[in-house]
Amino acid sequence: MAKTVVLDFDGVIHSYTSGWKGVDVIPDPPVDGIQEAIKEIRKYYKVVVVSTRCFQEGGLEAVRNWLDKYGITVDEVLAHKPPAIVYVDDRALTFDGDAPGLLRKIRRFKTWQGR
Template structure:
């Protein structure tokens, strides 16, 4: 399964004013759960809207501003991933037919079997 995980508020705690992205802590259970999902063969994509608002959607500016420190942070906590996507559009709310409302990492099985199936796969018959 390809699992796309938001960075801020899901993997990392939200940055407080005056704090560096390098200094934020992982959300409780995030590192361990992502490692388990990866060990169970899932393809992990991390995506982020970091600085998309302040950079007016300019992904090149976002990468220059926070790309390096974001990768350093992921390496610091040994968070496995196959892809990282910068440039998630900044929005007040996201409406998506393949969404999963995150609350805590405890609600996700280590093998990911309790995650909802992709609506797109159901329509295409790829189950």
């Protein structure tokens, strides 16, 4: 069985340039090049998409429909993060063992859209 790579939906796959519009309102196009990147990643790994949208009624279906609309094929869409070798998220920091510096990193954090 292939190892798993988990991709967050909003901000990694869905460009999320309009911000939050509702659980089942996904107005923006994909991030440039993400369809091709996922296709390549799937040659080596199982690709799972996670989204907090999926915790709410209609969210899971909305994410799946959006992926279908843009021809993006993944192995699974879930509400929770399963065990994986890596998690790709636009709102995450990599913990480097520097606990005293963590608050500073949190305060300086910006998503790729905000840079």
